[in-house]
Structure formats: C-alpha cells, structure tokens
Amino acid sequence: MNPEEFQKGFNAFATENKSSLKINNLKVVEGSVQNTFEYWFTKKIGMIGTINKIDGSLRSVMIVGQGDGTMESTADLFTIYVFLIAVTNPSLVPDDRGTIMTELGFFDKNNDINNMNKSTIRNGIKYSASYSKELGLLFSAGDASEKK
Structure with a gap:
C-alpha cells in the first residue's frame, strides 16, 4: 500500500x-x-514511515512514544498499535491482533519494559516492540523479508 492508502485505512x-x-x-x-513521513498524534506519540522511492509503497511504520503517566496516554499508545496491526494486516480478526500484542510482551506482568525487544511475524509483516530511553516505546510494522 502507499501512504495515502495507509492513511485512509488507518482513519477508517x-x-x-x-x-x-x-x-x-x-x-x-x-x-x-x-x-x-512523520506524524504526531500528541506531543509525545508519533509515527514515522519509510516509503520505497521506486514504487511509492510503504516499507515500514514505527510508532514512537512515551505516555505522560495518565491512563489516557497509555490507552492511546495501545490503540495506535492495534490500529497499525489492523491496517497492515486487514485479514486479522481482533483476537489475532491481541495475540500479536501478547507475543510482543505487552500483557506480560513480568515484562521489564526497559529491556523490551521482541518481534513476531504475521502474513509477511514483522511487528516489533522495543524500548529506548530517549524515545520511549517503539512499535513497528514492516515487510518481514526486507533486510535492514
């Protein structure tokens, strides 16, 4: 998909x-x-995307963000993560999206967010979650076959 299709799907x-x-x-x-492209939903939650220059297709999207300590900001982060999964993998049902979040460690009570670094693949899309002191939580979706 191209960035316009991504935006349309995300907003839908x-x-x-x-x-x-x-x-x-x-x-x-x-x-x-x-x-x-770069887009900021709030002052602390943003999205960065890379686009193939040759065909205009979306290569990857990364959500960066730190909550502000409120439940609302945490909920916003998780909502955007789920929306990103839904848009990049529209055939997945809600339970499948939840399974991805579980595999990445978001629902693990023993998960040390400061050492988070997990990934999982669905239908050729690699989802990754990690933590950076400077940027906060990093959640990305991209072509699983692409070499970094």
Missing part, C-alpha cells in the same frame, strides 16, 4: 472504533535513499 479503522486518533495530514518528504 479509527472511525469504525469511534476514536479521535486519526491521521489528519500525512506529508511525504523526499529523501536521497528513501522517502519518509
């Missing part, structure tokens, strides 16, 4: 789920190696 899923977390204006920036 947000509307379907009665969420205000929508992508209002996705601006693609031309780069020498790849094109990118």
Whole structure:
C-alpha cells in the first residue's frame, strides 16, 4: 500500500472504533535513499514511515512514544498499535491482533519494559516492540523479508 492508502485505512479503522486518533495530514518528504513521513498524534506519540522511492509503497511504520503517566496516554499508545496491526494486516480478526500484542510482551506482568525487544511475524509483516530511553516505546510494522 502507499501512504495515502495507509492513511485512509488507518482513519477508517479509527472511525469504525469511534476514536479521535486519526491521521489528519500525512506529508511525504523526499529523501536521497528513501522517502519518509512523520506524524504526531500528541506531543509525545508519533509515527514515522519509510516509503520505497521506486514504487511509492510503504516499507515500514514505527510508532514512537512515551505516555505522560495518565491512563489516557497509555490507552492511546495501545490503540495506535492495534490500529497499525489492523491496517497492515486487514485479514486479522481482533483476537489475532491481541495475540500479536501478547507475543510482543505487552500483557506480560513480568515484562521489564526497559529491556523490551521482541518481534513476531504475521502474513509477511514483522511487528516489533522495543524500548529506548530517549524515545520511549517503539512499535513497528514492516515487510518481514526486507533486510535492514
């Protein structure tokens, strides 16, 4: 899919789920190696995407963010993660999306978020979760066959 299709799918899923977390204006920036976009839902939760220069297809999307200590900001992060899974893998049912979140350690009571670094693959899409002191939680979706 291209960035416009991604935005449309993300916003459709947000509307379907009665969420205000929508992508209002996705601006693609031309780069020498790849094109990118950056979008901030809040001051602390953003999205960075990379785009194949040759065909305009979305290569990967990463959600970066730190909650502000409120349940609302934590819920926003998890909501955006689930929306990203739903848009990048529309054939998955809600239970499958929940299984991905479980495999990444989000529901593990013993999970040390400071050492989080897990990934799982569904239908050719690799989902990864890790933690950075500087950026907070990093959640990404990208082509599982792509070499980094």
